[in-house]
Amino acid sequence: MTTFMADVQSRAGGDYHTTYFPQPSFISSRHFYVHYDGFNYAELDFSHEDFHEIFVLGEISRFYFNTGDNLQELVSDLTSFLGKLPELPDWIMGGAILGVQGGTQVMLDRYNYAKSFGIPVASLWIQDWSGKVEMPFGKRVNWDWKWNPSWYPGLDSAVRNLTFDGVKVMAYINPYLREGGHLYTEATSKGYLVKNSTGGVYLQRSVTLVFASVDLTNPSAFSWFKNVIKTNMIDFGFGGWMADFGEYLPVDAKLFDGRTGLEAHNEWPVLWARLNREAVEESGKLGDVIFFMRAGFSGVSNFTTLMWNGDQNVDFSLADGVRSTIYGSLSMAMSGVGLSHFDIGGYTTVSQLGLVRSAELLLRSAEMAVFTPIFRTHEGNQPEANVQWYSNTMIAAFARLARQFALLKDYRKSVVAQVSRVGIPAMRPVCLEYEGIPATATQYLFGPDLLVTPVYTENVKNILVSLPLTKGYTWIHIWSGTAYQGGQTVNVAAPLGEPAVFYRSDSAYSSSFEKLRAESSEVNSIIG
Secondary structure, eight states: OHHHHHHHHHSOOOOTTOOSOOOOEEEETTTEEEEEEOOSOEEEEOOOSSOOEEEESSSOOEEEEEEOSSHHHHHHHHHHHHOOOOOOOGGGGSSEEEEOOSOHHHHHHHHHHHHHTTOOEEEEEOTTTTOEEEETTEEEEOSSOSOOTTTSTTHHHHHHHHHHTTOEEEEEEOSEEETTSHHHHHHHHHTOBOBOTTSSBOOEEETTEEEEEBOTTSHHHHHHHHHHHIIIIITTTOOEEEEOOOOOOOTTOBOTTSOBHHHHTTTHHHHHHHHHHHHHHHTTOBTTBEEEBSOOOTTGGGTOSOEEOOOOBSSOOTTTSHHHHHHHHHHHHHTTOOOEEOEETOSBOBGGGTBOOOHHHHHHHHHHHTTSSOOEEOOOSSGGGSOOTTSTTTHHHHHHHHHHHHHTHHHHHHHHHHHHHHOOOSEEOGGGTSTTSOOOTTOEEETTTEEEEOOOSSSOSEEEEEEOOOSSOOEEETTTOOEEOSSEEEEEEOOTTOOEEEEETTOTTHHHHHHHHHHOOOOGGGGO
16 A cells, blocks of 8 residues: 555555665676666666676666676675775664654653663664654654754753763754755755756655755755754764665756756765765764665765665565565675665554554564664654554563674674675675575575574464585574574474574584573563
8 A cells, every 4th residue: 555655646656676776786696797887777687588688778887797706705896896884883783773752851761761671772763853744644854954952952961961871862864955944945045956947946745745855966065965964963962863865866857067867866875875974984983973874876885884774664565564674685785785774663654554563563573683783673654553662561572682682792793894894794695605505585694603584474483494504513593402404494483582593503603692592582472
């Protein structure tokens, strides 16, 4: 239904194979890769058995080809060619990023509640720091990028106190300005907004929110908006932010540099990433402040510090539900983007149509996030309709999962270091380590030592796992301690809180993995 609604409004409904991040690259099992180094519209056609076909609209740029001895070498080379992400800061890898909103006191109450249940908190992420707008679809952030003291009184002091307590406060921004807002008025007066065919400001609509885009091809506008981030966010004390969107440039827009929106569309998220990266670097905060994006194209990985998978539905659907986070992460991994994560519990909620988050969905999503680089929650666009981590029946189970995430910090740091140093993705398809095995699109390796088979459907008690054939070591089921020989498919129990996870018996981090067993507990009772 959400896809249907998006199609009706903007002809932009999604599917499991559509993306915020198109990139004209492919890697072959015959050990070569091809990358097209242009921003113009392109299509890659793999429907023919004896050849591949690439269509490019307009003047053709360069193609790059490379070969390697194995898939892992090819991914490493492609990642290095496109640009490796920097290492994540230490603070983000050992605790939960809790998505909260509703004002300063609500933020602090949620934080204290989390601490009372032993949740290790790395950050509080307040996307509504600039205020809120009430809409039929739910609450929306006020796209006027400055602190709203009426909505968040005393936030400056709270940020300082939380930072002293070892907890970062994160925020939200996108490259659009709400019509009538202070920044919109300033940008309009300076001619900094994208124009329409008649030379006026190009106004767009997201449900009932009317907005305009900052023209990132205008050097003065670029510098102005970068300073908005430096002054209103970094200097304010935020430890990071979601750098949302970047894919909404209208194809018929007129830009400062003379191009149309169609000609600049694919480069737009790259410009958006560069603007955020320059703001961080010029403030001397690279390695401490992070931002994460959903939109991309070739070159985004050279600027962004982290990706996330975008707005999943709060359900188990193939196209846009929790299962799609697996496909998205592994697709990015094979495309040279080694660090990605997702909204725990999903985002898109339509309570009017019955699309709301269940306790089971939240826990299945969170238990998978334990075995990823980042553990971040989102309340969704209709928080009151969704089960939340702070719901009375959820908090104890969620706290156990957050503690499991923290217990993997040392291993996680070693995995993340591989991304920035040699270009090997954190979440990787099994074939990157074990070539020649049957395709396993819903399994992945988190680093070299953990094999993860998430539960992505409802009411699951057991799950089948394909264990890669190994030499010199076995696979240890992390929850039971049972050892299995590789090269077989096994059926293991997968109660809530215990996805099918195995580790290599020869892992240097075996003791860390064994500690997770103490935090494990079946939690089926909380959903009846």
